[in-house]
Each structure stands twice: as structure tokens, then as C-alpha cells.
Amino acid sequence: MARTVGSNGPKTMEAIRKAGLRLIYTQGYEAMSLRRLAAEVGIQAGSLYNHITTKQDLLFDLIKVHMDELLERLDQALDGIADPEDRLQAFIAFHVGYHIARKREVFICYSELRSLESKNYDIVVGLRQQYERKLIGILDDGVASGRFTVADTTVAAYGILAMLTGVCTWFKPAGRLSKEEVTGIYTGMVRHGLVRTVDAPAVAEAT
The missing domain is CATH 1.10.357.10 (Tetracycline Repressor, domain 2)
Structure with a gap:
């Protein structure tokens, strides 16, 4: 998935929250992976750690x-x-x-x-x-x-x-x-x- 949120920290964090909310609601916390979350947001999995430390x-x-x-x-x-x-x-x-x-x-x-x-x-x-x-x-x-x-x-x-x-x-x-x-x-x-x-x-x- 192409990067969609740019490099803006607050905007990226908001996108992470929205995607995380959607994934936890539909899949459950245990089933949601950070790799899937990163893909939903449009960033590399490693880039998540610039915004959150853990799931x-x-x-x-x-x-x-x-x-x-x-x-x-x-x-x-x-x-x-x-x-x-x-x-x-x-x-x-x-x-x-x-x-x-x-x-x-x-x-x-x-x-x-x-x-x-x-x-x-x-x-x-x-x-x-x-x-x-x-x-x-x-x-x-x-x-x-x-x-x-x-x-x-x-x-x-x-x-x-x-x-x-x-x-x-x-x-x-x-x-x-x-x-x-x-x-x-x-x-x-x-x-x-x-x-x-x-x-x-x-x-x-x-x-």
C-alpha cells in the first residue's frame, strides 16, 4: 500500500488511531498485528515505533x-x-x-x-x-x-x-x-x- 499520510507527526498519529480503532473493533485486540496496522496507515512497520512503542x-x-x-x-x-x-x-x-x-x-x-x-x-x-x-x-x-x-x-x-x-x-x-x-x-x-x-x-x- 502506498504511503498516504506523509511525514507529519500529528497527522500520522491520528491516522494510526483511526486505523487501530477500526482494526481492534473488527478483529479484536489480540488478532490485530502492528504489521497490518502499518499497512492500513500506509507506512513501513518500523515507522510505527516513531509514534507508539507497543500495541x-x-x-x-x-x-x-x-x-x-x-x-x-x-x-x-x-x-x-x-x-x-x-x-x-x-x-x-x-x-x-x-x-x-x-x-x-x-x-x-x-x-x-x-x-x-x-x-x-x-x-x-x-x-x-x-x-x-x-x-x-x-x-x-x-x-x-x-x-x-x-x-x-x-x-x-x-x-x-x-x-x-x-x-x-x-x-x-x-x-x-x-x-x-x-x-x-x-x-x-x-x-x-x-x-x-x-x-x-x-x-x-x-x-
Whole structure:
């Protein structure tokens, strides 16, 4: 394959990331070879080492960049929103939209977590816990203000995240439902399970 990316370091690294993401998604981390990666990018295999040291470095880079961006974008989505219900709605909309748009990154982040070396694994797990704590904090605030009713906010957060993230496995942009419609359905289900309803006034007994 002819060289296609030139000698520009940042452009070459970006091409390596894109090709690595595609190959790991389709073949799996263990099956992907650096020789194949170099061929996909259009450089000599030895030239890869000017940008990455090992295949493990590439996997860690892909997952960490994904997690860093996920946390940064979430903070932007929640910025300026104080009400717990509004924050919950913003969280759901962000999570669904982000995960639909980055299906490959999300898949690799979950399926190849086991392939990370111990030090890299601990870093990524720490980032995932930061993200989880964002939702736990929203639920805690809702409970404290009397807006949400939930026995254990940590367990509830894990359940919500598992449900929302599952959208990656079945959603199709050209499918029956739009991203906005799916987000609305998920928001309704979560709110139905969490938001405290106002008790109806008691009916006076007949005398």
C-alpha cells in the first residue's frame, strides 16, 4: 500500500488511531498485528515505533482519549444546570447521544478492558469511576432534595448506565426511531423509576 499520510507527526498519529480503532473493533485486540496496522496507515512497520512503542500503548491511548473526552463533554453538558431532574435529563441525553456517535470507542472500552496491563487498567477504571460518580452525585442530590426516591443511589446509577449504554448494541441511525425519540423513551423510564410523585390528596370519608 502506498504511503498516504506523509511525514507529519500529528497527522500520522491520528491516522494510526483511526486505523487501530477500526482494526481492534473488527478483529479484536489480540488478532490485530502492528504489521497490518502499518499497512492500513500506509507506512513501513518500523515507522510505527516513531509514534507508539507497543500495541498495548495504542490500546491504552485509544481508551484513555475516549474516557477523557467523555468526562470533558459531560461536564460541558451539565454546566449551569442545578436542578437534579434537569441534570438527570441532561445526563441521559448526553450519554445516549455520545454513545450512539462513538459506537466503536465504547465497544473497545468495554470489551478490551481485560486486555489492558495492570497499570493501564487501574487508570481507566479510575476514569470510569469518575464518570459513574457524576451520575451518583446527581441521584444523591435528588434524594437529598426529596425529588428522587431510591434506596441505593450507587446501585441505581449502575443500572441506569447499563441500560443507557446498551443503546450501542441495537440502535441504527436509519432505523424506526430517531436518537431523540430513543432518548425520550429512556428518560421516561428512568424518571418513572426515580422521581417521587406527589401524593394525591386524601378523599374525605363519607359521613
